[in-house]
Amino acid sequence: MKLEDMLNSCFSAAHIHQTIDSLSEVIRSEMPRQIARWNHPNDIDDWEANIHAFKSFADVRADFVLKNYQQYFPTPYEAPDDTRIYPNPADQILYIEPNSSYQEGLEYQILDMLGRVQQSGVLQVDQVNELTLRFQAKGLFYIRIATLDREESFLITRL
Secondary structure (H helix, E strand, O other): HHHHHHHHHOHHHHHHHHHHHHHHHHHHOHHHHHHHOOOOOOOOOHHHHHHHHHHHHHHHHHHHHHHHHHHHHHOOOOOOOOOEEEEEEEEOOEEEEEOOOOOEEEEEEEOOOOEEEEEEEEEEOOOOEEEEEEOOOHHHHHHHHEEOOOOOEEEEEEO
């Protein structure tokens, strides 16, 4: 999803912090003249407090945007074979309903963006499987569902 890509790249808290730090370093040497001439902000401490406020906003913005998006667009992710994976983005719990075309012995793996296996197990076919994500880091990850002759991967966001 384009929104998730943006929130995990150019709008990520880390990227915003880096941008704020970079710009504030450029401006910092001019702040004493700005304060002396315009009396705003009151002093350099007020200016630093404003920078901190910008960073605090960046820290919570992505979660807020994703939760609102999920509230207004709560449809589950429909995989090409009608496997249902929801909610996406997910917080603590992720539900997977495998398509009935899968046979028994359906294995899953949760992989981080570097391809490292974070969690694995077996899914039951034709029923809702509940996966706990409390140990999964926030951000993007993949779920790989595989049998001996078939494998599919799905991109999921953890809030």
